[in-house]
Amino acid sequence: MGNSYTTPTNRDWGREPIERTEIIWITIAFLWCLFMFGWMIAWHWIGNQNMKNEAYRTTPEAYSIKLADQLTKYPVRKDEASGEDVVMPPPGSDIYLAGMQWQWRPIFELQKGKTYRLHLSSLDVGHGFSLQPENINMQVYPGYEQVTTVTPNKSGTYGILCGEYCGGGDAVGHHTMLGRIYVKE
Amino acid sequence: MATTTMSDFRVDPVSGLKIHRTANNLVKANAFAAVVFLLIGGFFGLGVALTRMPGVQLLKPEMFYLFLTGHGVVALMVWIIFFEIAVLYFCCSHLLGSRIATPRWAWLGFWLMIIGALMTFVAIVQGNSSVMMTSYPPLEAAPHFYLGLILFAVGALIGCFVFLGTLVIAKEEKTYGEGSLPLVVFGAVTASICAIFTIAAGAIILIPTFLWRVGLISHIDPMMYRVIWWAFGHTSQQINVVVHISIWYLIAGLVFGAKPMSEKVSRGAFLLYILFLNLGSVHHLLSDPGLSSTWKIFNTSYMIYLAVLASLIHGLTVPGSIEVAQRKKGLDTGLFTWLRKAPWGNPVFSGMFLSLIGFGFIGGITGVVMSVEQINMIIHNTMYLPGHFHGTVVCGTTTAFMAVTYYLIPVVFQRKVALAGWAKWQPYIYSLGSFTFAIAIMGAGTMGLQRRQADITYAGQSLAYQYPELGKAMLSIGELGGVVMAVGGVMFILIVLASVFAGERIPEGSAPWPKVEDADVVFAKKGGVNSADAGATVPGKKHIGIGGFEAPGTFVLAMILFATLVLYYFINFKYLSTIWTLS
Numbered sequence: 069m070g071n072s073y074t075t076p077t078n079r080d081w082g083r084e085p086i087e088r089t090e091i092i093w094i095t096i097a098f099l100w101c102l103f104m105f106g107w108m109i110a111w112h113w114i115g116n117q118n119m120k121n122e123a124y125r126t127t128p129e130a131y132s133i134k135l136a137d138q139l140t141k142y143p144v145r146k147d148e149a150s151g152e153d154v155v156m157p158p159p160g161s162d163i164y165l166a167g168m169q170w171q172w173r174p175i176f177e178l179q180k181g182k183t184y185r186l187h188l189s190s191l192d193v194g195h196g197f198s199l200q201p202e203n204i205n206m207q208v209y210p211g212y213e214q215v216t217t218v219t220p221n222k223s224g225t226y227g228i229l230c231g232e233y234c235g236g237g238d239a240v241g242h243h244t245m246l247g248r249i250y251v252k253e
Numbered sequence: 254m255a256t257t258t259m260s261d262f263r264v265d266p267v268s269g270l271k272i273h274r275t276a277n278n279l280v281k282a283n284a285f286a287a288v289v290f291l292l293i294g295g296f297f298g299l300g301v302a303l304t305r306m307p308g309v310q311l312l313k314p315e316m317f318y319l320f321l322t323g324h325g326v327v328a329l330m331v332w333i334i335f336f337e338i339a340v341l342y343f344c345c346s347h348l349l350g351s352r353i354a355t356p357r358w359a360w361l362g363f364w365l366m367i368i369g370a371l372m373t374f375v376a377i378v379q380g381n382s383s384v385m386m387t388s389y390p391p392l393e394a395a396p397h398f399y400l401g402l403i404l405f406a407v408g409a410l411i412g413c414f415v416f417l418g419t420l421v422i423a424k425e426e427k428t429y430g431e432g433s434l435p436l437v438v439f440g441a442v443t444a445s446i447c448a449i450f451t452i453a454a455g456a457i458i459l460i461p462t463f464l465w466r467v468g469l470i471s472h473i474d475p476m477m478y479r480v481i482w483w484a485f486g487h488t489s490q491q492i493n494v495v496v497h498i499s500i501w502y503l504i505a506g507l508v509f510g511a512k513p514m515s516e517k518v519s520r521g522a523f524l525l526y527i528l529f530l531n532l533g534s535v536h537h538l539l540s541d542p543g544l545s546s547t548w549k550i551f552n553t554s555y556m557i558y559l560a561v562l563a564s565l566i567h568g569l570t571v572p573g574s575i576e577v578a579q580r581k582k583g584l585d586t587g588l589f590t591w592l593r594k595a596p597w598g599n600p601v602f603s604g605m606f607l608s609l610i611g612f613g614f615i616g617g618i619t620g621v622v623m624s625v626e627q628i629n630m631i632i633h634n635t636m637y638l639p640g641h642f643h644g645t646v647v648c649g650t651t652t653a654f655m656a657v658t659y660y661l662i663p664v665v666f667q668r669k670v671a672l673a674g675w676a677k678w679q680p681y682i683y684s685l686g687s688f689t690f691a692i693a694i695m696g697a698g699t700m701g702l703q704r705r706q707a708d709i710t711y712a713g714q715s716l717a718y719q720y721p722e723l724g725k726a727m728l729s730i731g732e733l734g735g736v737v738m739a740v741g742g743v744m745f746i747l748i749v750l751a752s753v754f755a756g757e758r759i760p761e762g763s764a765p766w767p768k769v770e771d772a773d774v775v776f777a778k779k780g781g782v783n784s785a786d787a788g789a790t791v792p793g794k795k796h797i798g799i800g801g802f803e804a805p806g807t808f809v810l811a812m813i814l815f816a817t818l819v820l821y822y823f824i825n826f827k828y829l830s831t832i833w834t835l836s
Contacts, residue, residue: 071771072506072513072574073348075432081516089573089804090518090566093811097565100815101558104625104822108550111627111826116834118627121549123542150715175716183834188542194389194475196634196703200718202832203701205633206540209475210391214542219834227718231634233385233705235392238313243707246716 119206122215128191131213134164139174147175147248154250162187162215165228165247167195167208170240172228172247180223180251189213196231199249205231220251261352266765267663268347276346276353276419280339280665282363283412284658287335288749290370291651294328295742297321302690302735304707307725309732314707318383321705325386326377329646330489331370331405336654337444337496338362338412343661344441344499345419351428354418358411365408372401385705387486390462390473399463403456410452413445436513436520437506440499443523447492450531455485476543487534493646494564495526497608497653501571504605507660508596510771511578514570514804522570525563529555536620539629546626553624561621568613569811572606573804578772580797580804581781588799588806604656604680611648611684615691618818619644628825631832634705636728637698644691647738652684655745662749663766668756672748679748683741689734693727699828700724 070077078084112118142157154175157163159182166173168191178184188197190210197206206214228247236242265272300320303311312320346353353359375397376382382394420442423429434442458481464470502519505511513519535552538544555561572592579591596602619641623632632638662670670676694702700721702709709725711717773783782796799805 070512070773071510072502073435073437074506075430075435076512076516077432079432081433084515084517086515086518087803089798089802089808090514090570093569093808094518094562094566096815097562100819101562104621105550105554105557108554108625108627112546115627115826115830116836117630117829117832118836119540119546119549119630120836121542121544121546193391198634198701198703199833200701201721203631203635203699204832204835205630205635207479207538207542207633209542211474212476212542217834217836221833227716229701229703229718231703232389233318233392235384236314238315241314241707242318242705243314243709244711244714246711246714246718248716 120216124213124215126189126211126213128189128210131164131166131189132191134187135166135174138164145177149248150175157184159183161185164189165197166191167197167230167234167245168192169234170230170236170242170245172197172230172245175248175250177250177252178220180220180253183217183219186216186218187213188216193234194232195234195245196229198229198231200227200229202226207232220249223251223253225250263761265664266759266761266763269765269768270347270664271350272664273346273352275356276342277665279353279356279359279363280342280347280661283335283339283342284661284665285753286363286367287332287339287654288658288746290327290335291332291742292746293374294324294332295739295746297324298328298735299739300324302732302739305709305728306732307709307729310708312707315380315383317707318385318705319377319380322383322385323374323377326373326402327370329386330402333493333646333650333654334405334409334489335366337448337492338366338409339661340496340500340657341412341416341441341445342419343665344438345416345423347664348435348438349419349423349429351419351423351426354415354422359415362408362411362415365411366405367408369401369403369405369408372397372404374401376401387482388462389482390465390475390478393466396463396466399459399466403459403463406452406455406459410449413448413452416441416445433516436516437499437503439520440495440502440523443526444492444495444499446527447488447495447530451485451488451492454481454488458482458485476541479538479541483534483537484531487537488531490642490646491526491530491533493650494612495523495530497612497650498564498567498571500653500657501567501605501609502574504601504656504660505571505575505578508599508602508605508769509575509578509582510769510773510775511574512771512773514573514577518566519570522563522566525559529560529563532556533560533624536624536629539624539626540633549626553626553629558621564617568609568617568814569804569807571609572810573807576804576807577797581772581776581783583779585797588809592806598677600659600676600680601656604652604659607680607684608649608653608656611652611688611691612645612650613814614817615688616641616645616649618814618821619695621818622822622825625822625825628829630835631825631829632698634703635698636694636702636704636731638704640691640693640695640698640731643687643694647687648684648691652680652687655683656680658745658749662752662756663759666753666756667759667761668752669759670748671751671756675744676748679741679744682744683738686734686736686738686741690731690738691734693731693734696727697724697731700727702728
């Protein structure tokens with residue numbers, strides 16, 4: 069007797085048996101929960117796409133110095149699309165990308181199948197690193213330097229967009245924040 | 254202790270509830286404020302939709318970001334929390350037949366929420382606080398943007414304590430007998446506990462941020478802000494889940510005379526929410542620097558998905574309780590007769606069931622998949638995000654709130670629902686819009702389209718990136734759904750306003766409305782044996798269901814949901830496995 073918005077008529081409702089529909093469903097659902105939990109852990113071993121979660125404290129000033137060093141250390145060419153500097157770091161190296169209002173710099177030229185240690189940080193407010201069309205998205209903050217080991221598995225031209233609102237006006241702003249990575253064979 | 258007299262109460266002819274007049278006024282005020290803010294939030298939302306629709310692009314970027322901030326704050330926080338306070342008061346006072354505790358404090362809470370909401374609203378409209386609802390430092394909003402939110406949160410916190418105080422009074426004065434709280438009220442208790450945690454987290458981060466903006470603190474660490482802010486931002490959305498599930502149970506009881514299939518199971522599931530739901534705020538931090546995978550996995554899974562388990566349980570037990578009730582009332586043939594013969598023209602029911610389907614299939618499944626640590630990388634901050642949370646907060650919560658409003662109008666406002674013909678169609682039109690919107694823009698997000706973008710074409714930029722045409726088409730379809738949703742929303746608001754101001758009055762002391770009989774009572778009269786009463790089989794007595802399942806139709810529906818979830822989970826891992834190697 070009773071219903072869902074009245075006091076349970078059976079005060080000892082804790083002892084009522086659970087009906088078959090519920091028991092079977094709860095069992096299936098719980099096993100699936102266990103599986104999903106295990107799979108997320110297992111993907112760190114069986115999968116090739118994981119966050120490294122290596123991160124350091126930094127400052128916009130300290131990170132700017134690393135960006136400048138990178139320009140002098142590695143070969144540079146002019147970008148045909150924008151006329152800007154394109155940095156061509158050797159495979160295996162640490163590469164530094166910065167988000168700033170409102171661009172991602174520098175532009176990189178990487179080699180397909182080679183591994184790089186990609187550092188990400190911001191020089192002002194929060195930004196969202198978004199590599200397209202791969203659709204890889206990571207949060208980027210001033211004061212934090214995150215490192216991810218990346219291995220491009222396809223060649224082509226990749227856009228970097230901003231996934232975190234970062235201010236701006238009508239002409240330039242969050243919606244004009246762009247960067248680029250070229251991956252060569 | 255305040256003394257109450259009989260004239261402080263009225264017996265409602267519609268519901269048969271003994272209603273405390275002061276509590277009723279508080280429910281009225283909070284629910285009405287909620288609907289007014291829904292209108293404002295919806296207006297901002299329509300502006301956002303018409304800007305994102307390629308080819309229309311109504312607003313210039315600066316105005317777009319202002320609208321988007323306004324939409325987030327007003328629709329996601331103000332409308333929903335006002336309505337939740339109304340639901341909390343309704344549950345503790347109306348459903349328990351109790352006077353409300355400390356009404357003066359309750360009014361103080363109400364006015365603090367009004368003043369706070371208006372203060373933040375003014376800050377947004379002034380144009381120098383377009384920092385989005387999330388207001389991540391070091392982006393700066395006007396100081397009164399934060400102060401308004403703080404006042405609003407304090408007001409809501411007072412509401413939570415008034416709710417808890419009323420429970421104490423109801424128990425002491427034995428207004429609901431000697432037994433346990435009704436399940437619906439137990440759900441409301443769960444919501445209030447989550448709300449107190451949430452609001453405390455909001456205060457812990459917004460107060461220092463306010464102090465930073467007025468110059469008393471020099472620096473707010475952006476990561477610390479995110480970690481704590483999301484304990485407020487995410488958990489407040491999880492309160493919505495708890496509240497709308499309580500409303501599902503309420504409506505199942507109101508429309509079908511249904512009772513929970515098992516008190517133990519449904520209450521246990523609510524308990525899991527109290528214990529684990531709050532961990533979900535890490536869903537927003539999965540691609541952030543400085544947090545370990547161990548920490549991320551523990552939290553993002555709500556400790557082995559125990560809060561997900563709770564939602565899966567409610568997803569079965571709510572329609573299951575309806576099925577059991579329908580079968581007990583005689584619709585005990587076939588798998589889905591009970592559902593086919595449900596009152597689909599009654600917006601209280603249709604809205605509730607659309608909310609159940611929308612929340613389960615759209616908001617729920619995508620939420621589970623996108624909160625996988627690794628999958629999150631291919632979803633984080635794309636259009637998939639707004640798609641997902643419109644699946645939970647609009648398809649689920651808002652639709653459920655609208656459905657229960659059609660019940661609150663006669664009971665609380667003592668008016669018949671005006672424009673009844675419209676009301677019949679409103680849940681379908683609104684859900685058509687919201688389902689289309691959520692699904693289509695999630696598709697766009699999968700194609701890489703970023704959220705919070707005033708211009709997805711990157712027009713005139715030398716490094717412009719061209720999104721796939723399919724992604725842009727999905728966005729157009731989605732925003733078209735957004736316009737349909739706005740039509741349904743305007744219908745809802747007109748129905749509410751017409752009912753409240755011009756609806757036919759239901760005078761006090763008028764003849765009681767026919768009440769839906771409890772399904773168990775009907776069944777017992779027919780010679781059936783309610784499993785809860787007897788437990789074991791009684792020879793010669795009637796049982797319901799097929800093959801030992803009391804709710805076989807619901808079980809089939811649940812298995813469809815399960816199969817969809819499993820399939821979608823692995824599709825996403827397949828997609829993930831094709832991208833650049835990351836380690």
